[in-house]
Amino acid sequence: MIQEKDIDLITRFFDLALSDDELKELEQRLLNDVEFREKLETYKEANHIVNEHYLDDDKQAKTDKWKAILKTDKTIKSTKKTNWKWIGAIAAGFALLFSFWVLNNTLQEPDINKLLANAWDKKIGLNQNITRSASKDSIKDKITMAFKTYNKKDYQSTIHQVSNYKTGTLYYEDVLLLRGLSYYKKNKIDIALKTLDTLSNYHTGKKSKVANWYQGLIYLEQGNTKAASKFLKLPNYNIKELQLLEH
CATH class of the missing domain: 1.25.40.10 (Tetratricopeptide repeat domain)
Structure with missing residues (x-):
């Protein structure tokens, strides 16, 4: 089960607010922790869906739909309020995530x-x-x-x-x-x-x-x-x- 600190790490990653040491920590987690990587991917996909299909909704409505998408068996039950700025930083976050995956050989093997x-x-x-x-x-x-x-x-x-x-x-x-x-x-x-x-x-x-x-x-x-x-x-x-x- 992913802990509260992991959610905070993912949130601040997409918020582009991680320090160098925290970036290194996230890099290692992506490489070694399958559950963590899958959860980050789930967050990424959820944000993509919300931003693509609910652009005209107000912030709270979008946040509610975003949270609903994330309600899976493995979703962390947390009282921490979602950082809306994280969703706004999604494009930059995708690019940064991709560079980490290439660097650490976490992409799919070639066909x-x-x-x-x-x-x-x-x-x-x-x-x-x-x-x-x-x-x-x-x-x-x-x-x-x-x-x-x-x-x-x-x-x-x-x-x-x-x-x-x-x-x-x-x-x-x-x-x-x-x-x-x-x-x-x-x-x-x-x-x-x-x-x-x-x-x-x-x-x-x-x-x-x-x-x-x-x-x-x-x-x-x-x-x-x-x-x-x-x-x-x-x-x-x-x-x-x-x-x-x-x-």
């Missing part, structure tokens, strides 16, 4: 599935507009077509189109990339990873980072975070998207 989906959607290294010179009806056209079939999710056709290229062939890095990713989309994970590893270590190094990026995504999507961490900066409370690890 890995969403981050992976966003990472794949970027289609890094999959630009079919190849600019290197090549004559018409040459390898360039075939590789361009392979990019198109890959983007259309016709992975078997892509594999077929890039199946006869050998080391040293023009656009061979693109061949390895398309081959590796297409095999992965066909659920041939081992072949995909081996192909991308070959691309990562290819002597030109032109698409090594691209290969590392997709190896990381594949390992992470397969749930192997240890292997993924060799290629990617894994998301946490402060990193909101997947990032390539610089080697």
Whole structure:
């Protein structure tokens, strides 16, 4: 049960009236005390509802509605009168609260599935507009077509189109990339990873980072975070998207 002093701490927090020591105390409570954090969140939501829906009411009516919202099983029975200025300071309080949560890792963990989906959607290294010179009806056209079939999710056709290229062939890095990713989309994970590893270590190094990026995504999507961490900066409370690890 939250004590009277906790209500006072929350009230003066939104009133922007805490000392440095009290701010540190509140910071620790947010980090370590789940009930305290939930109660602060309840106060925050109650104030939001009151201010959003009862802007034209007089102060006492708004206060009564605000108190009614807070009447839950865990609500503290207190005779202390609510500080109306606290409600008036809600916007500044939200910003300050958010900064504390970021600092102390109390935000929700990132949604890995969403981050992976966003990472794949970027289609890094999959630009079919190849600019290197090549004559018409040459390898360039075939590789361009392979990019198109890959983007259309016709992975078997892509594999077929890039199946006869050998080391040293023009656009061979693109061949390895398309081959590796297409095999992965066909659920041939081992072949995909081996192909991308070959691309990562290819002597030109032109698409090594691209290969590392997709190896990381594949390992992470397969749930192997240890292997993924060799290629990617894994998301946490402060990193909101997947990032390539610089080697």
